Amino acid sequence: MSKRVVGQNNSIAAVIGDQDTVTGFLLTGIGEKNLKQETNYFVVNHETKEDDIQKAFKRFLSQKNIAVILVTQQIAEKYLRTLITNHDSIIPTILEIPSKDAPYDPRKDAIIINANRQLYGTDV
Template identity: 60%
Template sequence: MSKKLSGSGNKLIAVIGDTDTVTGFLLTGIGERNIKGESNFLIVEPDTKEKLIEDTFNAFLRNPSIAVILVNQHIAEKYLRHIISNYEEIIPTILEIPSKDKVYEPKKDSIMQRANKLLYGSEIK
């Protein structure tokens, strides 16, 4: 499986998540490390500093090679909600995903809330 999105000018998928989530995506082949040693993934452990998570996420947002950023919802909620809620670009697309231990809640996903409001005129309850 290719780690790049076909037909998109060799764009990457980035992932920020717990060990199981990131490992699962790396096993599919999305892992990438450039010449500078920068990767397109971050494993968030209980002792991972909030600044590292925010800095990595912001670097992914600025990276023109990244088309999609996958983030475990519980990590987005705890560390990145203030950035995601204000994000208005289409690319890279931010997708909040469940983790093995945490259930996905659409009402907490600010992107889903905006989409639902645009499409149906109301937020998810």
């Protein structure tokens, strides 16, 4: 059973990332499968099509029980930037995380950029 996110009843987190990142989160107990056999995680590798990544992301956005979507920043930058930038709801919250192949860069994080705009009037 997956760990529940505090704040909403039966809320869960979803993750999109490389094999190692997703496996790490699955080992913490984040993995879940719904009645349609859909999982709350999506593994991306060099053979994964951009359309499949975007479909998984949109599915996570539409699921009422997902409160947080974790996406490796490298995948967010390459495949999901427009979708993330256009997402304006608080829930689900989209968090960009580092992967073992690419360190976190706050200058590319949509949440950080938006916060800087609101607080300081600049992107960085």
